[in-house]
Amino acid sequence: MTAREQKRLPISTGSEWTFELIQAYDREISRLADRYALDTYPNQIEVITAEQMMDAYASVGMPLGYHHWSYGKHFLSTEKSYTRGQMGLAYEIVINSDPCIAYLMEENTICMQALVVAHACYGHNSFFKGNYLFRTWTDASSIIDYLVFAKQYIMQCEERHGIDAVEDLLDSCHALMNYGVDRYKRPYPISAEEERRRQKDREEHLQKQINDLWRTIPKGADKYSDKDNARFPAEPQENILYFIEKHAPLLEPWQREIVRIVRKIAQYFYPQRQTQVMNEGWATFWHYTLMNDLYDEGLVTDGFMIEFLTSHTSVVFQPGFDSPYYNGINPYTLGFAMYRDIRRMCESPTEEDYRWFPDVAGTDWLSSIKFAMSSFKDESFILQYLSPKVIRDLKLFSILDDDQKEDLLVPAIHDEDGYRIIRETLAAQYNLGNREPNIQIYSIDRRGDRSLTLRHQQHDRKPLGDSTDEVLKHLHRLWGFDIHLETLQGDHVVKTHHVPPRGEHSEGDYGRLDLAVIHL
Amino acid sequence: MSYVIDRRLNGKNKSTVNRQRFLRRYRDHIKKAVEEAVSRRSITDMEHGEQISIPGRDIDEPVLHHGRGGKQTVVHPGNKEFTSGEHIPRPPGGGGGRGPGRAGNTGEGMDEFVFQITQEEFLEFMFEDLELPNLVKRNLTGTDTFKTVRAGISNEGNPSRINIIRTLRSAHARRIALSGSSRAKLRDARDELLRLKREEPDNFGDIQEIEAEIERLIARIHRVPFLDTFDLKYNLLIKQPNPSSKAVMFCLMDVSGSMTQATKDIAKRFFILLYLFLKRNYDKIDVVFIRHHTSAREVDEEEFFYSRETGGTIVSSALKLMQEIMAERYPSNEWNIYAAQASDGDNWNDDSPICRDILINQIMPFVQYYTYVEITPREHQALWFEYERIAEAFSDTFAQQQLVSAGDIYPVFRELFQRRLVT
Numbered sequence A: 001m002t003a004r005e006q007k008r009l010p011i012s013t014g015s016e017w018t019f020e021l022i023q024a025y026d027r028e029i030s031r032l033a034d035r036y037a038l039d040t041y042p043n044q045i046e047v048i049t050a051e052q053m054m055d056a057y058a059s060v061g062m063p064l065g066y067h068h069w070s071y072g073k074h075f076l077s078t079e080k081s082y083t084r085g086q087m088g089l090a091y092e093i094v095i096n097s098d099p100c101i102a103y104l105m106e107e108n109t110i111c112m113q114a115l116v117v118a119h120a121c122y123g124h125n126s127f128f129k130g131n132y133l134f135r136t137w138t139d140a141s142s143i144i145d146y147l148v149f150a151k152q153y154i155m156q157c158e159e160r161h162g163i164d165a166v167e168d169l170l171d172s173c174h175a176l177m178n179y180g181v182d183r184y185k186r187p188y189p190i191s192a193e194e195e196r197r198r199q200k201d202r203e204e205h206l207q208k209q210i211n212d213l214w215r216t217i218p219k220g221a222d223k224y225s226d227k228d229n230a231r232f233p234a235e236p237q238e239n240i241l242y243f244i245e246k247h248a249p250l251l252e253p254w255q256r257e258i259v260r261i262v263r264k265i266a267q268y269f270y271p272q273r274q275t276q277v278m279n280e281g282w283a284t285f286w287h288y289t290l291m292n293d294l295y296d297e298g299l300v301t302d303g304f305m306i307e308f309l310t311s312h313t314s315v316v317f318q319p320g321f322d323s324p325y326y327n328g329i330n331p332y333t334l335g336f337a338m339y340r341d342i343r344r345m346c347e348s349p350t351e352e353d354y355r356w357f358p359d360v361a362g363t364d365w366l367s368s369i370k371f372a373m374s375s376f377k378d379e380s381f382i383l384q385y386l387s388p389k390v391i392r393d394l395k396l397f398s399i400l401d402d403d404q405k406e407d408l409l410v411p412a413i414h415d416e417d418g419y420r421i422i423r424e425t426l427a428a429q430y431n432l433g434n435r436e437p438n439i440q441i442y443s444i445d446r447r448g449d450r451s452l453t454l455r456h457q458q459h460d461r462k463p464l465g466d467s468t469d470e471v472l473k474h475l476h477r478l479w480g481f482d483i484h485l486e487t488l489q490g491d492h493v494v495k496t497h498h499v500p501p502r503g504e505h506s507e508g509d510y511g512r513l514d515l516a517v518i519h520l
Numbered sequence B: 001m002s003y004v005i006d007r008r009l010n011g012k013n014k015s016t017v018n019r020q021r022f023l024r025r026y027r028d029h030i031k032k033a034v035e036e037a038v039s040r041r042s043i044t045d046m047e048h049g050e051q052i053s054i055p056g057r058d059i060d061e062p063v064l065h066h067g068r069g070g071k072q073t074v075v076h077p078g079n080k081e082f083t084s085g086e087h088i089p090r091p092p093g094g095g096g097g098r099g100p101g102r103a104g105n106t107g108e109g110m111d112e113f114v115f116q117i118t119q120e121e122f123l124e125f126m127f128e129d130l131e132l133p134n135l136v137k138r139n140l141t142g143t144d145t146f147k148t149v150r151a152g153i154s155n156e157g158n159p160s161r162i163n164i165i166r167t168l169r170s171a172h173a174r175r176i177a178l179s180g181s182s183r184a185k186l187r188d189a190r191d192e193l194l195r196l197k198r199e200e201p202d203n204f205g206d207i208q209e210i211e212a213e214i215e216r217l218i219a220r221i222h223r224v225p226f227l228d229t230f231d232l233k234y235n236l237l238i239k240q241p242n243p244s245s246k247a248v249m250f251c252l253m254d255v256s257g258s259m260t261q262a263t264k265d266i267a268k269r270f271f272i273l274l275y276l277f278l279k280r281n282y283d284k285i286d287v288v289f290i291r292h293h294t295s296a297r298e299v300d301e302e303e304f305f306y307s308r309e310t311g312g313t314i315v316s317s318a319l320k321l322m323q324e325i326m327a328e329r330y331p332s333n334e335w336n337i338y339a340a341q342a343s344d345g346d347n348w349n350d351d352s353p354i355c356r357d358i359l360i361n362q363i364m365p366f367v368q369y370y371t372y373v374e375i376t377p378r379e380h381q382a383l384w385f386e387y388e389r390i391a392e393a394f395s396d397t398f399a400q401q402q403l404v405s406a407g408d409i410y411p412v413f414r415e416l417f418q419r420r421l422v423t
Helices: A002-007 A019-035 A050-058 A069-083 A110-130 A132-137 A143-161 A163-175 A192-213 A240-247 A253-274 A276-296 A302-315 A331-347 A351-356 A365-375 A378-385 A388-394 A419-429 A468-479 A509-519 B016-025 B027-040 B119-127 B135-139 B164-199 B204-223 B261-281 B301-306 B315-329 B351-366 B382-393 B406-416
Strands: A043-048 A092-095 A100-105 A397-402 A407-409 A438-444 A452-457 A483-489 A492-499 B002-006 B050-055 B071-076 B087-089 B112-117 B146-154 B234-241 B246-254 B284-292 B296-299 B336-343 B369-375 B398-403
Touching: A019 A043, A019 A110, A019 A276, A019 B002, A043 A050, A043 A110, A050 A069, A050 A092, A050 A100, A069 A163, A069 B016, A069 B112, A092 A110, A100 A110, A110 A132, A110 A276, A110 A302, A110 A365, A132 A253, A143 A163, A143 A253, A163 A253, A163 A468, A163 B016, A192 A253, A240 A253, A240 A438, A240 A468, A253 A276, A276 A302, A276 A331, A276 A365, A276 A378, A331 A365, A331 A378, A331 A388, A351 A388, A365 A378, A378 A419, A388 A419, A397 A419, A419 B071, A452 A468, A468 A483, A468 A492, B016 B027, B027 B050, B027 B119, B112 B119, B164 B204, B246 B261, B246 B315, B261 B284, B261 B336, B261 B369, B261 B406, B284 B301, B284 B315, B296 B301, B296 B315, B315 B336, B315 B351, B351 B369, B351 B382, B369 B382, B382 B398, B398 B406
Parallel strands: A043 A100, A043 B002, A452 A483, B246 B284, B246 B336, B336 B369, B369 B398
Antiparallel strands: A092 A100, A397 A407, A397 B071, A407 B087, A438 A452, A483 A492, B050 B112, B146 B234, B284 B296
């Protein structure tokens, strides 16, 4: 003990931070991270005020975004809850870009700054660089450029076509934003240079294609072939915004470009929505490991460590299901527990671990954990690595709520029979495909009224939420003609939505009204 | 290597545009809320912003998501007593096992969206489209007062404003420009003369020729005038209209027995609106409170609104007092005079024509605007009808309106000060 105390040469003793101190901590943390060979983008650490943090919040984490009222709404609500003390601001925001931009709040103590540097600049940063979803679906080096392009383009459109026209269009696109992603097909990386160069060509080319699809000049009678009456699209389309961009009959080229921008940004955020547990867990695991290393080397004081542990514990606190603070499973807790558990299984495996995880137990923990980080998304990560021990520690259990039954059922708890069921249920819970209704574009009526038909494949009789009709109105605005939504159970249509509603449709009123707004 | 950047100084209000977009989109809601606030607020209470709340459903951004119902299985932490296969009664309100936890994380369940607008924005919404009548006309284009300000240098002007430095500088430049080539030739000629005298002292012909040349050049240089008329520069002074930025507001109120406290409160709100409105347009505002029953008195604000009097009503007493104060303290070429009169319409019948005379002859020609509000649910009396005749004579500067409840003030106020086109 005394020997260790003598070695202690802390970097700082007070709680105030300075730029030199942040740099000093960053240097040490970076040295320690190198020991674990964490592969990161270069870091750009930006110190900002609380007000700027609220700005960053409002733009949903984009360092610069186009103008839209909904961001103003976010800002107002954040500002209100913050100034009234109902909510603290996050200590940091980190952006998946190259260099990786991390925002630090000036209110933080030096301990919090060090924690944030470890968490964001080495944890999240290495996740962005390492995880396969981010590697394939986003291009960190070009996102800032692309956002600049998007912002400028939308500003130009506002100048040319009026703020209202652009705002209406963006409203409609935002309503369908979650359906603007390719879930399986790898998209082309976005690059601002390329976009600008090709945008003009694309406008002309697209318009030509659309005109072709909607050609109304009658062909010769003999040419009326099967091909012409075939269902279009041939396969159901999951990316609704993409379909709108390519095939909506009445959109102007600039409107298609804006649809495309919203779609591209949705795609950029898609991996983040799929890796919440893994990403936060990874960052938490590394700030915990790195800060403990700092302490072991005597670089930080006991007081520093206690402050760190206090914040760390509150970050990974998981209230029970019956707590008034309960709001679902805390992704920090779950992710942190799982990475820690993988390390435990490697370093001190039990008999149970050998049974459940023969590939993991007793191997090198660093390479195992890195493999886990790089090759999965939340759903598959949980399916692969959620161990009986973590299930027991968190006392996980499942509840089946069937609206046709009187009671709730507990299908499984944290026992030998339940582990697998819990694991599968929890994994499914993180499957975006389950969380969002499965709605795809089924067909369009090319030769008739040009209506667009969507199909919702119902799963477990889960109904659509009550804002569905509103969303369909937005889709109607983009498409310009009637929209039908059929809800299917198996092959049976059980419910339909129509915009405009069936029976009230008189010639041209609904669609033209909205379209007029767009064209004005 | 990491870079640490201090961003605290720049880009502070990145969200301003988005915030404005939001206010713009919901301006109808906000305006309504502001209007309600104005009729609800106490008078001393105009110096801060307002909390606006908008129904959550008006502001939702719809997305496709699952609703409640169907079969949903959810994993929860912290099991205490459940065993697998156990049936448990559905908790009231669906607390425990409802929907996929994150389906509604986009702001669902907010009944009201509540936010704060600043006092400036509040007043902005309140005074939107309003313009002080004749403000521009009288103030900015009026010929009442001017001040002269320096506005650079001009080529024309009167001799007392000559700018000597600029004049001599420009003369100097002109002399250099006009005599430059002659001076160069003169220099060459003198060099040549020296050379001839030294090397060919006998060549008298050439020497004489060059001496003549030198004299000619010197004469030419001397012919360039030292000062020419177009060298003259004058300080330019221009007249700027000097808008008088002082306003005085006369508040006249009947405090006779027939005015109840509720009526006075309504009147008070009207005055405060007018005051705030003037405050935004003038640097300096004086307020004169005149209360009257059978006789009029100038009082302070507290007494004006809250002390009680009884007795009959002679409106002309107040008008006379106002006219005296105007003549004594507020000459109309220096002050913009506004007057607001509140009453319940009662007056001695014989007095009403006198009021009209005083107004038409001694007050109306000097004031920017005169408003009369009659706070009564009853029928109009003689005073109102006399005032109607004034309104005919001074349709631009005189307005009268009837108020019944506090909620009426704002619409009436707006109507009184509806933006008018300045001809």
